[in-house]
Each structure stands twice: as C-alpha cells, then as structure tokens.
Amino acid sequence: MAQFSRGEIDVLLCTSIIESGLDIPNANTLIVDRGDTFGLAQLYQLRGRVGRGAQRAYAYFFRHRKKAPTPEGQERLETIAENTQLGAGYSIAMRDLEMRGAGEMLGIRQSGYIASVGFHLYARMLNQAVQELKKTQKSVDANVDEAFGISAAYIPVSVDLPLAVALPSEYVTDQTLRLQLYRRMANLRDETELDALEEEFIDRFGPYSEPVQNLLYQIRVKLRAEKAGLAAVSVESDQLVLRFPNLPAGVSSRDLRQFRSDVRVGKNAYWMPFNELTEGWREHLLDVLSDIMPK
Numbered sequence: 001m002a003q004f005s006r007g008e009i010d011v012l013l014c015t016s017i018i019e020s021g022l023d024i025p026n027a028n029t030l031i032v033d034r035g036d037t038f039g040l041a042q043l044y045q046l047r048g049r050v051g052r053g054a055q056r057a058y059a060y061f062f063r064h065r066k067k068a069p070t071p072e073g074q075e076r077l078e079t080i081a082e083n084t085q086l087g088a089g090y091s092i093a094m095r096d097l098e099m100r101g102a103g104e105m106l107g108i109r110q111s112g113y114i115a116s117v118g119f120h121l122y123a124r125m126l127n128q129a130v131q132e133l134k135k136t137q138k139s140v141d142a143n144v145d146e147a148f149g150i151s152a153a154y155i156p157v158s159v160d161l162p163l164a165v166a167l168p169s170e171y172v173t174d175q176t177l178r179l180q181l182y183r184r185m186a187n188l189r190d191e192t193e194l195d196a197l198e199e200e201f202i203d204r205f206g207p208y209s210e211p212v213q214n215l216l217y218q219i220r221v222k223l224r225a226e227k228a229g230l231a232a233v234s235v236e237s238d239q240l241v242l243r244f245p246n247l248p249a250g251v252s253s254r255d256l257r258q259f260r261s262d263v264r265v266g267k268n269a270y271w272m273p274f275n276e277l278t279e280g281w282r283e284h285l286l287d288v289l290s291d292i293m294p295k
Helices: 002-006 040-047 071-082 089-100 119-134 142-148 175-186 191-205 210-227 281-292
Strands: 029-032 058-061 158-160 232-236 239-243 269-273
Touching: 029 040, 040 058, 040 071, 040 089, 071 089, 089 175, 158 210, 191 210, 210 232, 210 281, 239 281, 269 281
Parallel strands: 029 058, 158 232
Antiparallel strands: 232 239, 239 269
C-alpha cells in the first residue's frame, strides 16, 4: 500500500476494504470485478477512491461474462452509472433506501415496505404510527418533520386507478430534479397549488405526455378525496369505490347520504359503475368527489 501511494508500483490488487476511507490522490483508475454483487453504498464508496486529486479518474464495474446479474444488481449498476454529478450521494442514498427498505423501525425486521410507498410517505406513515402508539397527536419530532416537510398526523388517501402515471426521464431528464418534483407533488395540500404546478410544468418542460397528465389527475383526485374524508379511491369488480376510514368498534355502518342516482350507498363506501373505456369517467369521478366534500 505504501509503495503504491509513493508511486513505486502502478497497480494495487486489493479487496473491497479500500472503501473505508482510503485516500490516495494520484490513483486515477479503479477496476471492480463482479460489481453487481456489491451494495449501492459500497459502489459509491469504491468509486470515491479515485479522482481525489487533479487527474481525471475512471471507475469500471464489471459483471460476470456469462451469467446475467440479478435485477437488483443490474439496477444498482445503472444507478451508480446515472449518478455521476457532484453531490450525487443524496440521490444514490434515496435510491438505496427505496430499493432495500429502511427496515422496520418499530420492530426487529431489517427490511420494510418503503419501496412500495416511497421514502417521504414512509416517513409520514411512521410518524403517524408512533403518534398512535403514544396516544397523542403531537409531532414525534418537530425537527424531523420540518426537515422532510412532513405534516404531523397526516396520511394521504390511497388512490388506485387503472392509469399509467409517471414523470418520464425524457420529460424531466435530471434524476435529482425528478425526485424533488415527486416530493413536491406528495406534499401538495390543495388544488390551487396543483394548478400552479401544472403551469410550472408546461413553462419549464413543455407540454406533458399522458403519464404526466394521469399523474396530475390522480393527485387532484387524492386532494378532493382527502377533503371528503375518504381513506381510499379504487376500482373493484368494475366499480369505482370511494371508501371511508374503518368504522369504530360497535358501529355497523356509516350514515351516508344518497345524492346521485348512479352512486350506490354502502355501509362505509360509495360505489359507482366503472368502465375505463367510457368517455368522461374521470370528470364524473371528480364531480362525485366534489359532491361528497363538506360545503
């Protein structure tokens, strides 16, 4: 190691132990065998061992010649390849959290369900769970809430509609910016903010494609559903279901009013006929949500 640092030898053959803070400024090329078997944090730390001086550096991560990597391994390699900009550590850390899970913070299991809901929503849900355990509506940690833009005791409505929703990379090319926009959308609280964001999208990125339009529509549904006091909006057995939170123990049904002939009243939900090929179902759903909202 000392000889390599002094420049007496040109190649250092070593294990991944070098990820632990090795600082050799004149090292400019890194070759890692079976890079797909390393974790994202390891790949990021290994890549950081070169390019610490004034010389341009290169990091090569190889995979098995004949054996394809696992989907997770391939995703890790793609993530490290995409995030080469200065300050990429935050984006890589967020992606790592979503891929592996943050663990069950209130239990003993070492992986959770963060990949299915996203980090910021997961933080909200965790905050809510802690509050319920403590039987209080106070914030568990106001500093954490402020850091992540989290409102205490808030869990968004679950919206599950047969729509392809996304911010495609061809529409917003910068991954860090996409993460920021997703976070902003998750924190929207009223339709005025959503309208402003729609205008910003067009102004900054141009006309948006159908997945973006679907995403913005689904957020609008979520906002109205929240104001209506719903817990979920979903499609079940060719029916649009507008479901309220679970009833307390001992209560068999919620006193829901009948306000439209095409909307059926259930014990704890409204049911509407649904056919995604029917023109105008989206506007109809928004109208029904507006009718449910308290005046």
